[in-house]
Amino acid sequence: MDATPAASPAPTQTRTPVTVTITGAGGQIGYALLFRIAAGDMLGPDQPIRLRLLEIPQGMRAAEGAALELQDCAFPLLRDVEVTDDAAVAFAGANRALLVGSRPRAAGMERSDLLAANAGIFAPQGAAIAANAAADVRVLTVGNPANTNALIAAAAADGIPSERFSALTRLDHDRAVGQLSAALDVGPAALQGVTIWGNHSATQFPDVAHATVDGAPVLAALAEKLGGADAATTWLDDVFIPRVARRGAEIIEVRGSSSVASAANAAIAHVRDEALGTGPGWTSAALVSRGEYGVPEGIVCSFPVTSDGSGYRVVEGLHLDERAQARLQASVAELVAEREAVRELTGA
Numbered sequence: 370m371d372a373t374p375a376a377s378p379a380p381t382q383t384r385t386p387v388t389v390t391i392t393g394a395g396g397q398i399g400y401a402l403l404f405r406i407a408a409g410d411m412l413g414p415d416q417p418i419r420l421r422l423l424e425i426p427q428g429m430r431a432a433e434g435a436a437l438e439l440q441d442c443a444f445p446l447l448r449d450v451e452v453t454d455d456a457a458v459a460f461a462g463a464n465r466a467l468l469v470g471s472r473p474r475a476a477g478m479e480r481s482d483l484l485a486a487n488a489g490i491f492a493p494q495g496a497a498i499a500a501n502a503a504a505d506v507r508v509l510t511v512g513n514p515a516n517t518n519a520l521i522a523a524a525a526a527d528g529i530p531s532e533r534f535s536a537l538t539r540l541d542h543d544r545a546v547g548q549l550s551a552a553l554d555v556g557p558a559a560l561q562g563v564t565i566w567g568n569h570s571a572t573q574f575p576d577v578a579h580a581t582v583d584g585a586p587v588l589a590a591l592a593e594k595l596g597g598a599d600a601a602t603t604w605l606d607d608v609f610i611p612r613v614a615r616r617g618a619e620i621i622e623v624r625g626s627s628s629v630a631s632a633a634n635a636a637i638a639h640v641r642d643e644a645l646g647t648g649p650g651w652t653s654a655a656l657v658s659r660g661e662y663g664v665p666e667g668i669v670c671s672f673p674v675t676s677d678g679s680g681y682r683v684v685e686g687l688h689l690d691e692r693a694q695a696r697l698q699a700s701v702a703e704l705v706a707e708r709e710a711v712r713e714l715t716g717a
């Protein structure tokens with residue numbers, strides 16, 4: 370037997386730290402993100418990290434308090450933490466940026482109602498990223514309306530390829546998997562091939578047409594469980610799709626404020642799969658469209674995506690029937706209207 374040890378990655382001490390910038394780090398999602406990132410949940414158990422926390426002056430004390438707690442955890446991977454209200458400092462040398470800082474919606478609002486309050490944040494941050502971040506920077510937008518805020522940031526980030534920008538729809542994806550898992554009484558790991566198409570909004574299209582459970586079509590499994598193909602279609606149209614698409618509002622109604630831990634978990638999963646690879650199957654993320662599936666070029670739309678560790682790419686060639694096309698087009702129409710509403714910020 371060959372006793373030569375397999376090539377292993379560089380030991381933790383010799384790896385170059387990755388600089389991760391988190392905006393809105395003093396807020397709710399920030400607090401749920403920081404400790405898991407520092408523990409290695411996002412970039413792996415061998416990857417040292419430097420954290421840069423950006424806040425506005427009102428949020429500085431909360432972010433500084435989180436930094437004290439990070440120090441008290443003595444995370445082996447955490448090299449240092451800097452808290453600042455200066456975007457140039459926060460994004461200096463950033464390899465990864467998570468744009469969380471922005472207002473959450475309250476009960477009765479749609480996420481697009483936040484455009485007026487939040488859109489103005491993302492152009493200056495895109496410009497600050499372009500001017501200060503590392504050459505390999507990748508940017509995830511979490512702050513709502515996430516797709517259009519990503520569009521604004523990407524448009525302002527002169528010189529950074531737009532494929533480095535994405536928006537979070539992994540939470541919707543995981544919500545869809547959670548609903549299917551409960552309906553079919555299987556563990557989430559048995560499910561593959563779920564897709565969120567469109568906007569991170571009530572118009573999104575959670576699609577199970579290509580999904581499998583333990584390798585068999587989900588549609589057949591639902592028909593068997595619910596008493597026929599028509600019953601499965603009715604459940605998908607009347608229960609599953611609206612439940613996933615309106616889950617954010619349901620959380621706000623039940624909790625009294627918008628999702629936090631599940632959003633942070635989804636952001637970590639999004640970056641982890643982008644950086645370390647999706648493995649078999651695909652996940653969902655909102656990327657700048659290159660015209661895939663007839664989606665107009667330039668809008669930030671959720672697609673099925675894979676990554677081999679070098680960035681997300683859209684899974685092409687899936688068949689969408691007429692009803693699926695109509696649902697996708699309805700969400701795309703909303704994204705086009707949002708782009709129109711922020712035209713002066715994007716120049717598009």
Ligand code: NAD
Pocket residue numbers: 392393394395396397398399423424425427428469470471472473474490510511512513514515537538540541569627628629632
């Ligand atoms: P929060 O109010 O608890 O925290 C937001 C933080 O951002 C605050 O500390 C605030 O001071 C800071 N901030 C505001 N403007 C800033 C700026 N210009 N630069 C840096 N920091 C700034 O809100 P939260 O619960 O953490 O939610 C943050 C955002 O994430 C909201 O827009 C929310 O709607 C969105 N969200 C998105 C998803 C998703 O799936 N895409 C899920 C959940 C929440």
Ligand code: LMR
Pocket residue numbers: 473474480513540616617618620627628632
């Ligand atoms: C969510 O989906 O939970 C977030 O986008 C928060 C919200 O406003 O719904």
